[in-house]
Amino acid sequence: MDIASEGPNAGATEQRAVITGGSRGIGFAVARRLVANGAKVLLVARDPATLEAAVGILNQIRPGSAAGLPCRVDGQERTARLIVDNALRQWGRVNLLLNAAGGATVASVLDAPWDVWRSDFEVKFWGYLSLLRAVMPAFREAGGGVAVNILGVAGKDPSVRLPIASAINGALRNVTKVLADVGAADAIRIVNVNPGATETDLLPDMARGTARLLGRDPAVVLAEMRANAPFGRLPAADDIAECVLFLMSSHASFITGTSIDVDEGVHRGPA
Ligand SMILES: NC(=O)c1ccc[n+]([C@@H]2O[C@H](COP(=O)([O-])OP(=O)(O)OC[C@H]3O[C@@H](n4cnc5c(N)ncnc54)[C@H](OP(=O)(O)O)[C@@H]3O)[C@@H](O)[C@H]2O)c1
Numbered sequence: 001m002d003i004a005s006e007g008p009n010a011g012a013t014e015q016r017a018v019i020t021g022g023s024r025g026i027g028f029a030v031a032r033r034l035v036a037n038g039a040k041v042l043l044v045a046r047d048p049a050t051l052e053a054a055v056g057i058l059n060q061i062r063p064g065s066a067a068g069l070p071c072r073v074d075g076q077e078r079t080a081r082l083i084v085d086n087a088l089r090q091w092g093r094v095n096l097l098l099n100a101a102g103g104a105t106v107a108s109v110l111d112a113p114w115d116v117w118r119s120d121f122e123v124k125f126w127g128y129l130s131l132l133r134a135v136m137p138a139f140r141e142a143g144g145g146v147a148v149n150i151l152g153v154a155g156k157d158p159s160v161r162l163p164i165a166s167a168i169n170g171a172l173r174n175v176t177k178v179l180a181d182v183g184a185a186d187a188i189r190i191v192n193v194n195p196g197a198t199e200t201d202l203l204p205d206m207a208r209g210t211a212r213l214l215g216r217d218p219a220v221v222l223a224e225m226r227a228n229a230p231f232g233r234l235p236a237a238d239d240i241a242e243c244v245l246f247l248m249s250s251h252a253s254f255i256t257g258t259s260i261d262v263d264e265g266v267h268r269g270p271a
Contacts, residue, residue: 015039015248016091016142018083020073020131021100023047023054025200026150029241030098031058034248035065042087043068044101073101075126080134087138094138096248097147099128103202104152106209109163117164125168132179136188144187146248149176150240151192151259153267161210169194173259180257189256191247195240196263197225203234230264 017034021027022043031041035058043058043066045051051068058066067090069083087094102124105116128149139145154162155169173192180190197203207222214221226234243262246252261267 015096016087016094017041017096017098018044018087018094018131018135019098019100020044020083020127021102021150022098023051023068025100025202026195026198026237026240026244027098027100028054029237030100030148030244031066032061033241033245034096035062037245038062039065039096040091041066042083042090044071044073044083046070046072073123073127073131075122075130077130077134080127080130083131084134084138093142094135095142095145097131097135097139097145098244099131099147099149101127104154104162104165104206106161106206106213107164108213109160112164120164121168124165125171128172129175132176132190136179136183136186139183139188140186144189146189146191146252147179148244148247149190149192150244151194153194153196153261153263155192155194156259156261156267156269161213177257184256189247189252191252191255191257192259193240193243193247194259194261194263194267195235196261196266197229197234198240199234199236230266235262235264 015034017039019027019031019041022031023045031043034041043051043054048070051070055066055068069086084094105120132147149172151169151172152165154166155173158166176190176192183190204222207225208218211218211221240262243260247255
């Protein structure tokens with residue numbers, strides 16, 4: 001898919017991307033596609049060995065296309081600035097951001113410890129928002145840009161098992177709308193993607209969390225999640241990445257300030 005050059009991203013023929021959570025799962029699936037299309041990417045994740053392996057795979061696809069920054073996204077402004085500055089040093093400019101670092105803790109709204117609420121908010125709410133704020137000047141400098149945030153359907157359908165993610169994703173939906181308003185005049189688009197349950201390392205984690213909460217067998221919970229998939233299978237990270245690539249492309253030039261569900265129709269209520 002052409003990821004360049006009409007409408008709000010006119011002139012952005014060379015894509016330079018920051019991808020948080022880029023070493024595995026949805027972030028890596030997006031990185032692989034971007035690199036195959038000629039983009040250069042900076043991957044950010046905590047574990048240096050996994051990150052190095054991911055960068056190695058991308059540089060085999062296209063030598064010199066990928067770099068890695070081992071770093072914990074922690075919601076601090078200085079961390080976000082360090083990440084964006086690192087990409088600017090590597091690639092000269094930045095016109096794409098994928099916010100995908102994080103997970104979703106399964107917990108009870110009454111019993112989840114405050115430090116879990118805080119740390120999930122740090123990584124995902126403050127983490128995504130700090131990256132969005134840090135990247136906007138670089139987007140402006142580049143003549144425009146696209147940020148895609150991987151949220152989750154719990155932001156629209158608050159979930160008893162995912163109270164923290166429900167709060168984080170709902171808050172991000174609202175603030176990204178405001179950022180999209182602010183960015184429009186500078187050819188900056190901000191779009192959210194809401195996966196339903198997706199086959200990444202996070203899925204068995206969530207099955208284990210649900211099993212703990214309900215006193216059930218994790219293997220059975222995981223099997224049920226798969227068996228209940230409306231299309232007969234859960235999406236892979238690649239299925240979510242296809243939508244992200246579309247949103248980052250010129251085919252989506254007039255899509256901003258909204259959320260796209262990639263959830264097999266699981267979300268109820270208004271889009
Ligand atoms: N999979 C699903 O079913 C699903 C559904 C809805 C929404 N989502 C959302 O989609 C996003 C991506 O999830 P995924 O399924 O791709 O998960 P994943 O396969 O577990 O990958 C998560 C990625 O984020 C990195 N990461 C995690 N915490 C980080 C931190 N604090 N700082 C920097 N990097 C960090 C991980 O690397 P390190 O561990 O090395 O840091 C890894 O690269 C998350 O926001 C998740 O909530 C996923």
